[in-house]
Amino acid sequence: MAITLNLPSVLAAHTGGARTIEATGRTLGEAVADVAARYPALAPRLRDKEGKPYPFVNFYLNDEDVRFRGGFAAPVQDGDEVTVIPAIAGG
Amino acid sequence: MPATIASPPLTARPLRCRSCGTERAAAPTAICEECLGPLEPVYEPGRPLPDRETIAGRAPSLWRYKEWLPFDGDPVWSLDTGFTPLVDAPALARRFGVARVWVKNDTVSHPSLSFKDRVVAAAINAAAAFGLDTIGCASTGNLANAVAAHAARAGLKAWIFIPDELEAGKVIGTSVYGARLVRVRGTYDDVNRLCAQVADRFGWGFANVNLRSYYGEGSKTVAYEIAEQLGWRLPTAVVAPMAGGSLLSKLGKGFGEFLEAKLVHGRSPRLYGAQAAGCAPIVRLVERGADAIAPEVPQTICRSLAIGNPADGVFAARAMRETGGWAAAVSDSELVAGIRFLAQDTGVFAETAGGVTAAGALALARAGRFDAQDEVVLCITGHGLKTVEAVHGAVPEAPVIAPRLREVTTLVEEERTWPSR
Numbered sequence: 403m404a405i406t407l408n409l410p411s412v413l414a415a416h417t418g419g420a421r422t423i424e425a426t427g428r429t430l431g432e433a434v435a436d437v438a439a440r441y442p443a444l445a446p447r448l449r450d451k452e453g454k455p456y457p458f459v460n461f462y463l464n465d466e467d468v469r470f471r472g473g474f475a476a477p478v479q480d481g482d483e484v485t486v487i488p489a490i491a492g493g
Numbered sequence: 494m495p496a497t498i499a500s501p502p503l504t505a506r507p508l509r510c511r512s513c514g515t516e517r518a519a520a521p522t523a524i525c526e527e528c529l530g531p532l533e534p535v536y537e538p539g540r541p542l543p544d545r546e547t548i549a550g551r552a553p554s555l556w557r558y559k560e561w562l563p564f565d566g567d568p569v570w571s572l573d574t575g576f577t578p579l580v581d582a583p584a585l586a587r588r589f590g591v592a593r594v595w596v597k598n599d600t601v602s603h604p605s606l607s608f609k610d611r612v613v614a615a616a617i618n619a620a621a622a623f624g625l626d627t628i629g630c631a632s633t634g635n636l637a638n639a640v641a642a643h644a645a646r647a648g649l650k651a652w653i654f655i656p657d658e659l660e661a662g663k664v665i666g667t668s669v670y671g672a673r674l675v676r677v678r679g680t681y682d683d684v685n686r687l688c689a690q691v692a693d694r695f696g697w698g699f700a701n702v703n704l705r706s707y708y709g710e711g712s713k714t715v716a717y718e719i720a721e722q723l724g725w726r727l728p729t730a731v732v733a734p735m736a737g738g739s740l741l742s743k744l745g746k747g748f749g750e751f752l753e754a755k756l757v758h759g760r761s762p763r764l765y766g767a768q769a770a771g772c773a774p775i776v777r778l779v780e781r782g783a784d785a786i787a788p789e790v791p792q793t794i795c796r797s798l799a800i801g802n803p804a805d806g807v808f809a810a811r812a813m814r815e816t817g818g819w820a821a822a823v824s825d826s827e828l829v830a831g832i833r834f835l836a837q838d839t840g841v842f843a844e845t846a847g848g849v850t851a852a853g854a855l856a857l858a859r860a861g862r863f864d865a866q867d868e869v870v871l872c873i874t875g876h877g878l879k880t881v882e883a884v885h886g887a888v889p890e891a892p893v894i895a896p897r898l899r900e901v902t903t904l905v906e907e908e909r910t911w912p913s914r
Contacts (some may be wrong), residue, residue: 410693412524447529457514457785458529459862460802462686469788487691488524490531491702492631492685493737493804 405433405482409444412488413459416444426474430463430484431474461466501565505622508532508706521623521698525707531804532706534563535553542754545725555611555714561750562615563710566901569621570647571614575714577602579722579870584838585851589858591867594727596839599718600847600876605642605666607635607844607875608715608740613643615711616700620649625698629653631688632701633681633736633797634663635844635875640700641672652697654684659796680791682802701737712740716747719870720757727752728762730818730863732854734846734870735766735775736798738809740872745812762870763818764808765862767853769793769845773822775806779813780820794825794883795845817826819862821853829887830853832877850874 407423414421423441427433431453438445450456454474461468462485468476478484505519512530514763523532542560543551551557555575556568578598585594613636620628629652630640637653644651653670655663656679668674677684692699700708720727727748733740741764748761768776771793774786786806791799803809813820823831828845833851836842843851849873863869877884894900 410689412526412529413525433540448815451595456529458524460686465683465686467682467788470790485686487686487689488529490524490529491689491705493701493739493799 404480405478405484407433407437407487408483410486410488413447416447417441425484428460428477429474430468430478432458433478433484434461434474437445449465458484460487461485486491496910500586502569503564503618503622505619505707506534506536506563506565509535509691513667519622521625521696521703523703527879533704534710536561536563537766545721545756548718548721548756555614555711555718556749558714558717560719561710561713561747563707564618564622568614568618570617571610571643574603574610574614574643576718579719580841582839582871582892585835585854585871586869588834588838588865589854589869590865590888591782591863591869592737592865593868594870595719595723595870596835596841597715597870597872598841599715599872599874600841600843604646605635606637606879608712608872609635609639609640609875610643611714612636612708613639613700616640616642616698616704616708616891617647617649619704619707620698621647623698626650627652627697628692628700628704629697629870630700630702631655631681631686633799634659634667635797635846635878636701637663637667637672637674638879641667641674644672645670652691654688654691656681656684656796656799660880660882662881663796666879676793681796681800682788682791685800685802709739709743711748711749712743715872716742716744717751720748720751727757727759727780728868728870730763730867730869731872732765732857732869734850734851734853734874735768735806735809735820736800736803736846738766738775738805738807740874741766741775741809742805742812744872761816764812764816765853765857766813766820766821767819767849767856768822769795769798769828769849770822770824771795772799772801774801775803775809776820776822778810785847795828797844797846797880798849819857821856821860823852823856827856829883831855831885833887835871835873836877841873843873844877844880844894845883846875847873847877848883
């Protein structure tokens with residue numbers, strides 16, 4: 403399944419400036435693993451050492467916080483859009 | 494690129510990551526480039542600090558504590574914000590079964606009637622330091638009012654984003670200042686996510702996004718004022734409302750800085766946080782003893798605290814645990830009762846967050862969290878006229894009469910026979 407991953411500019415530094423990346427996987431976790439394998443410098447800002455979502459970012463699957471959808475276990479489909487947002491904002 | 498204004502006369506302090514310790518030059522950014530943790534201003538450790546008399550001789554605004562605010566040079570805007578009254582509340586002390594209670598009354602904060610004036614006073618001076626001509630925010634209402642008011646006075650453009658379903662007072666109380674107000678379909682958390690993307694794209698100074706490191710420091714002035722207004726001493730407990738959790742965390746920092754500066758002595762007050770039960774992710778974090786927020790979809794009339802994914806929730810929980818405090822969640826009917834007993838006991842009319850704080854303090858008292866010797870300060874953070882919808886229908890209807898004395902006489906006679914209200 404091909405999805406699009408949107409990155410904030412603070413993370414685009416780890417992708418050679420690319421802010422939009424195509425990824426494949428059946429779940430969000432698989433798609434993130436695909437991106438992590440291709441962009442090793444970005445990997446530790448998407449997943450922690452245990453493979454869980456990195457605590458200082460939030461993932462949104464088609465604008466919904468993935469923590470309401472099972473986190474990395476959330477299934478993804480062709481054409482889905484995943485947006486990574488730094489967690490420290492607001493309030 | 495953001496447009497610029499004339500060369501600013503003040504500079505912002507450099508920043509350090511609260512998580513990994515990486516330092517960087519002052520900038521309109523709130524996130525560490527290394528680890529994405531929160532950046533905080535770095536203060537010069539050996540800087541000259543004022544003594545009590547020097548502070549007491551300064552103008553009655555939050556800038557009397559400027560050595561603990563994140564700028565060098567004099568602030569240029571919002572010089573008259575802060576130093577709100579600390580109101581003695583003996584009836585609340587009796588209600589809670591404690592020695593003393595005071596209300597830190599930010600309902601009369603200048604100019605927009607909530608404690609958000611404090612953080613915006615800091616943010617707008619950061620915007621000046623960086624030469625930004627547009628300021629914005631994601632808001633549940635009070636911050637929207639404050640950004641719009643302060644921007645109007647400073648002559649800055651303002652882009653303000655709020656959830657589409659806010660109280661009329663919060664909406665009108667923003668657009669009246671000429672701000673560009675945008676209502677977003679969804680919750681505050683949707684608005685906040687959008688604003689993170691907007692700030693990243695347009696380079697504006699978003700008070701609680703990319704200016705957040707400077708903005709948050711304004712909250713510390715609540716702690717400084719409490720200490721000074723109590724005669725340079727600390728209460729034993731402070732109760733504050735929690736939305737994003739920043740105020741709780743900054744109260745702890747503020748009291749700690751005054752202890753370190755030896756302006757006050759003793760131990761930091763126990764910090765207690767209150768939320769509405771329909772959106773209480775930080776309370777539940779404290780109760781679970783966990784280290785990560787479980788986000789919630791808010792379902793409460795207390796829109797000003799309706800943040801389901803609080804950025805500072807973990808830090809707020811830590812501040813409560815480290816000081817020996819705790820947290821309380823109250824129902825919507827309890828918060829409405831809280832607004833009413835706060836008004837009737839103290840003469841302070843608070844918005845919904847104040848009802849949560851008052852009712853939360855009562856819940857904590859009933860749960861045995863306070864003792865008879867406690868001296869408690871309630872942080873009441875916004876004015877009740879902003880959220881009249883919450884109490885509409887809960888307060889008695891006023892009778893309508895003809896302008897005749899005998900109709901008043903009838904009312905007075907009825908009053909004599911009524912049970913006490």
